[in-house]
Amino acid sequence: MALTKNERRLRIKNRIRKVVSGTEARPRLAVYRSNKEIYAQIVDDVTGKTISSASSRDKDINAAKANKTEVAKLVGKALAEKTLKAGVETIAFDRGGYLYHGRVKSLAEGAREGGLKF
Secondary structure, eight states: OOOOHHHHHHHHHHHHHHHOOOOSSSOEEEEEEOSSOEEEEEEETTTTEEEEEEETTSHHHHTSOOOHHHHHHHHHHHHHHHHHHTTOOBOEEEOTTSOSSTHHHHHHHHHHHHTOBO
16 A cells, blocks of 8 residues: 555654653754745644744745745744744754755754754
8 A cells, every 4th residue: 555745754754753752941843844935933842832933925035036845944043033032942853754955954954054953
């Protein structure tokens, strides 16, 4: 039985989520990547609250005329800025079943440049 691409990604995602969970001291950076956009949020899994979020659909990022990889880096920096304002410095990275490559890697590098530690 062959799995679809999405089913395979969801299996990988579940395998990652067994290990990576966000606490108040070290919340989780969750990444979702669609064909056009990229979304990221900082989540405290204990209380079930989203601390901060950013996406390529935000007005300031959407205005930037750049390719998808460059936009992902801007999303990472914007997320880092919002998260640091919320008082969180250290996070756990959850790539959401995607390969750590391309846009996901670019978002992570942008978050690191913005001042987040993971």
